[in-house]
Amino acid sequence: MAENAERSPRWMRLDNAALIFPAAQRRHWSNAFRIAFTFADPIEPDILQRALRRMAPRFPSVVVRLRRGMFWHYLEELTAPPSVQADTYQPLKSMTGADVRRCAIRVLYYQNRMAVEFFHAVTDGTGGMVFAKSFAAEYVRLRYQVHVPCTHGVKDPDEQPAEDEFIDCFQKNAGPIAAPRDDRNVYRARGVTEPDRFLHVTTGVLDTPQLLRETKRRGVTVTAYLTAVLLQSLMQMQAEDEPRPNRRRPVKVQIPVNLRQLYGGNTMRNFVAVANIGVDPRLGDYTFEELVQLVHHQMALAITEKNMRMIFTPNVNDERNKLLKIVPLGLKNIVMRMVFDAVGERVASLSLSNLGNVQLPEAMAPYVTRVEFVLGAQATAPYNCSVTSWQDKTYVNIVRNSVEPRLERAFFTALVRMGFHVKIESNDR
Amino acid sequence: MYCVQCGVELQKGVSKCPLCGLRVYHPDLLTETPEARPYPPYDGGAEHVSRGGLLLILTVLFALPVIVCLMVDLRLRGSVTWSGYVAVGVLALYIALCLPLWFSRRNPAVFFPIAMAAGLGVSLYVCLKTGGRWFLPFAFPAGGALCLIAEAVIVLLRYTVGERRYRVLYILGGAAIALGGYCMLVEFLLHITFQIPMYWWSLYPLVVLTLVGLLMIVIAISSPLRQSLHKRFFI
Numbered sequence: 001m002a003e004n005a006e007r008s009p010r011w012m013r014l015d016n017a018a019l020i021f022p023a024a025q026r027r028h029w030s031n032a033f034r035i036a037f038t039f040a041d042p043i044e045p046d047i048l049q050r051a052l053r054r055m056a057p058r059f060p061s062v063v064v065r066l067r068r069g070m071f072w073h074y075l076e077e078l079t080a081p082p083s084v085q086a087d088t089y090q091p092l093k094s095m096t097g098a099d100v101r102r103c104a105i106r107v108l109y110y111q112n113r114m115a116v117e118f119f120h121a122v123t124d125g126t127g128g129m130v131f132a133k134s135f136a137a138e139y140v141r142l143r144y145q146v147h148v149p150c151t152h153g154v155k156d157p158d159e160q161p162a163e164d165e166f167i168d169c170f171q172k173n174a175g176p177i178a179a180p181r182d183d184r185n186v187y188r189a190r191g192v193t194e195p196d197r198f199l200h201v202t203t204g205v206l207d208t209p210q211l212l213r214e215t216k217r218r219g220v221t222v223t224a225y226l227t228a229v230l231l232q233s234l235m236q237m238q239a240e241d242e243p244r245p246n247r248r249r250p251v252k253v254q255i256p257v258n259l260r261q262l263y264g265g266n267t268m269r270n271f272v273a274v275a276n277i278g279v280d281p282r283l284g285d286y287t288f289e290e291l292v293q294l295v296h297h298q299m300a301l302a303i304t305e306k307n308m309r310m311i312f313t314p315n316v317n318d319e320r321n322k323l324l325k326i327v328p329l330g331l332k333n334i335v336m337r338m339v340f341d342a343v344g345e346r347v348a349s350l351s352l353s354n355l356g357n358v359q360l361p362e363a364m365a366p367y368v369t370r371v372e373f374v375l376g377a378q379a380t381a382p383y384n385c386s387v388t389s390w391q392d393k394t395y396v397n398i399v400r401n402s403v404e405p406r407l408e409r410a411f412f413t414a415l416v417r418m419g420f421h422v423k424i425e426s427n428d429r
Numbered sequence: 430m431y432c433v434q435c436g437v438e439l440q441k442g443v444s445k446c447p448l449c450g451l452r453v454y455h456p457d458l459l460t461e462t463p464e465a466r467p468y469p470p471y472d473g474g475a476e477h478v479s480r481g482g483l484l485l486i487l488t489v490l491f492a493l494p495v496i497v498c499l500m501v502d503l504r505l506r507g508s509v510t511w512s513g514y515v516a517v518g519v520l521a522l523y524i525a526l527c528l529p530l531w532f533s534r535r536n537p538a539v540f541f542p543i544a545m546a547a548g549l550g551v552s553l554y555v556c557l558k559t560g561g562r563w564f565l566p567f568a569f570p571a572g573g574a575l576c577l578i579a580e581a582v583i584v585l586l587r588y589t590v591g592e593r594r595y596r597v598l599y600i601l602g603g604a605a606i607a608l609g610g611y612c613m614l615v616e617f618l619l620h621i622t623f624q625i626p627m628y629w630w631s632l633y634p635l636v637v638l639t640l641v642g643l644l645m646i647v648i649a650i651s652s653p654l655r656q657s658l659h660k661r662f663f664i
Contacts, residue, residue: 086469087468087469088469088472089468089470089472090468091468110468111465195533200447201467202448405447405448405450408448409435409448412435413435413436413437417436421438422436422437423439424432424435424437424439424440425440425467426467427466427467428445428447429471
């Protein structure tokens with residue numbers, strides 16, 4: 001890290017998980033996600049810009065741009081924060097190489113909502129949520145002239161960032177044993193890609209108390225429950241695609257796990273690894289009860305300190321490989337892109353990322369009507385799913401860049417059949 | 430307001446269910462104030478990704494050898510001689526491979542006859558340049574008949590309904606018999622155009638292809654035969 005932080009902008013090596021994202025980036029696709037806060041009143045762009053200007057120096061590892069070194073990419077702090085922009089009909093518009101070289105995040109506003117879109121090389125959902133919360137809190141302070149305390153993950157704009165916020169925790173926590181790479185032969189949904197790569201975002205709004213009652217009754221977490229519904233929907237789709245059961249493929253959902261909960265740490269960088277949870281439809285039909293229990297037990301087995309360490313260690317070993325280190329970045333990008341295409345997304349049918357129930361300081365809560373988390377689509381398959389809850393509503397976002405709304409229909413109608421009240425919103429044209 | 434098909438609640442003022450596309454209509458709800466849309470309205474696709482650039486490069490790549498050949502030919506011989514063949518050949522190749530890329534809907538039932546016509550155009554050019562008299566009596570009917578058979582297969586595969594593998598058996602069976610007949614036509618056309626004696630070689634493919642075609646049709650018709658074959662030959 002640059003020593004003289006006052007005179008020159010801070011710079012950081014990419015963390016281990018982030019290394020793949022610039023290499024995998026393509027013209028029409030970048031790995032990005034969005035966190036949005038909706039307020040009771042329309043957004044004031046000037047105040048939003050002021051809030052960003054106040055908050056940006058507190059997050060020198062988030063308000064950054066991506067730069068190329070001889071051997072690796074790195075992140076460089078931006079001395080001037082980006083301008084807030086009006087949102088467009090298209091959320092998570094692809095961040096091109098030129099975009100992230102200018103700034104790797106976007107701040108957008110539309111009616112009552114402000115949204116921050118992050119290039120995934122910058123941070124993960126948890127880090128993004130800390131930034132978005134702090135930014136939203138600062139906006140509330142400036143807009144409504146109220147005191148919002150720095151609790152519930154809201155950072156103080158006047159304090160200096162702690163050094164442990166910049167740490168690559170993967171390097172710190174990697175173990176001696178690397179898990180073999182996962183099986184690749186999983187079901188990947190297909191669809192006719194939208195000619196202009198339009199990203200459909202379908203949001204299902206569920207009642208959190210009803211959802212919690214149901215999950216509690218079954219003794220599982222919300223993530224496990226929704227994953228089971230997703231697996232059931234994927235199996236239904238695959239049965240339509242492939243009538244012969246013996247030709248079907250395993251169906252797997254990739255669940256990102258916040259590793260800070262397992263290993264501690266306060267990093268604002270990526271510190272997430274995935275657990276691939278799934279079932280094999282060739283073995284026979286599954287009842288929903290069976291699916292819920294299978295997912296619950298698989299998650300319990302996979303999401304342990306030792307197992308997750310084994311999962312992210314191979315990537316750390318690759319980064320530490322001396323030969324790989326001295327390969328020029330251009331060549332490294334080609335290899336990493338090939339690895340990403342061959343392995344990256346092919347180990348699961350899609351991701352389900354749950355940021356959980358968002359906690360905000362009480363003073364801020366009356367002004368916030370909604371909090372949303374949207375994950376971009378996969379590079380080579382049309383869907384992805386993200387979940388977050390705020391107060392008594394749970395927002396399940398399914399994104400799709402294909403024409404046919406197959407997964408969301410199967411998923412949400414399954415929830416309706418289970419007795420849930422689901423309200424649907426979408427950005428359909 | 431709820432979708433009667435999916436059972437989900439919809440935003441006020443939406444015209445169709447985002448999940449199933451069912452139109453939402455209730456006379457009492459017409460006066461409902463629409464809810465704010467979750468995202469700004471679609472503004473006509475400002476982000477439309479055009480393939481124009483790539484196609485332009487492809488066109489230039491096709492045009493380059495033609496231009497070079499024409500220049501060399503004109504410089505050495507003072508007129509278009511051999512380079513004409515290159516130009517016509519490349520043009521036909523371009524029509525067959527690149528022309529469909531200019532369209533968003535690439536229907537093979539439309540573009541296949543165009544590609545075949547381009548091929549026939551090359552034959553016509555060669556025939557005229559070499560002073561031959563074989564285009565109308567041979568190339569045109571032979572190429573045309575082959576095009577008709579292939580077009581029929583494409584159209585039937587694309588536009589008929591039914592269980593796919595049996596449908597394919599019927600269509601390919603018919604196509605095999607038609608190909609047998611086509612071999613006879615070719616031999617006959619060779620005979621009348623180039624005075625090649627009739628050896629009746631075309632009878633062999635005709636018999637073989639007719640038998641294969643009939644067998645495919647019989648298998649498609651007969652369910653017990655299909656089951657019996659499946660039982661003996663499954664892998």
